[in-house]
Amino acid sequence: MKVKKTTRSIIQWIFIILGAIVLAVSLRVFIFDTYTIPTPSMEPAIMSGDHVVVNKLVPGPRIIKNFFSLGKGVKPVFTRLTGWKVERNDVLIFNFPYSDRGRMDLDMNLFYAKRCVAVPGDTFYIENGFYKVKHVSDTLGYHENQRILSERPDHEFAPEIFHCFPYDSHHTWSIKNFGPVYIPERGSTMPIDTLNAIIYRDLITYETGKPVSVKNGTVVLGDSVISEYTFNRNYYFMAGDYVFDSQDSRYWGLLPEDHITGKVSFVWNTKDMRTGKIRWNRFLKKVK
Structure with missing residues (x-):
């Protein structure tokens, strides 16, 4: 009888410890x-x-x-x-x-x-x-x-x-005079030209995985000429x-x-x- 009680007590403590670990991890994650x-x-x-x-x-x-x-x-x-x-x-x-x-x-x-x-x-x-x-x-x-x-x-x-x-x-x-610069919002579409392409090219490349370059006065995304872009991130x-x-x-x-x-x-x-x-x-x- 004592053995059964001891085993039950150990199992209860194992569940308590596991529950505490899951709770701690969940709090840190969420x-x-x-x-x-x-x-x-x-x-x-x-x-x-x-x-x-x-x-x-x-x-x-x-x-x-x-x-x-x-x-x-x-x-x-x-x-x-x-x-x-x-x-x-x-x-x-x-x-x-x-x-x-x-x-x-x-x-x-x-x-x-x-x-x-x-x-x-x-x-x-x-x-x-x-x-x-x-x-x-x-x-x-x-x-x-x-x-x-x-x-x-x-x-x-x-x-x-x-x-x-x-x-x-x-x-x-x-650091004393900067911008103005528009901060893109998810879903916003803005014109892209040879002047602002240098500001937004890293963002566009990050979203599309394609390089942005300026060739012959036009902006090229991958192999396509673009004149505007719709951002998918904030x-x-x-x-x-x-x-x-x-x-x-x-x-x-x-x-x-x-x-x-x-x-x-x-x-x-x-x-x-x-x-x-x-x-x-x-x-x-x-x-x-």
Whole structure:
């Protein structure tokens, strides 16, 4: 009798432990995850050494459709469950889209934290250092750093920091004056010409798998001449709050929605990277 009770008790505990593991994994996959911030590019909102909790319900949990094929040279293909929309000024964690320089890709091992300053359908621009969206009066990003940027003379910046995407003689954009650039929305159709093809070619190639080139004054997608294109993904403009030193959309372009992991909600733990001491004043601090 004792043996039977002991066996039943062991089985019950096995089910409890397995249930707890399934619950923990499910929460990490569908609801939240944690990340460590290694750089100061988002200061003062989040600091190097912060450990943050990320809400995956914004814009919705990603599910890898070809999970069992990964590790065989196959790139991940995601489907996204229904979630909440990304809003301007949300701080997001995302996979860096250009780990393979020269073309857009998705690196599952490289994550960035930046602030979304423009959402699909927006027309974004930087005017004398200040971030703006046409017909929107909201303050975007960390305004104080933008003010300091606007007051610094252009010659004080190194050329590789001052000059911006798309690095073209027709678009002499800088960190102080950038755009305007339309942020594509899923289903939106826009004219494509020899001037804007350089801005959107990586996005179009990412969606179609075909190269975009300019030949004899026309835009060619694969082997076909195009004059317009309908986007099948949403895109975002991402910016670091520390505007003087941040590898963000000013330098590499627009972020596809399938790269987004989630929205940074709060700091759950943090240590000063220099001293190793816990910064208690940031414990459970909400990120906004």
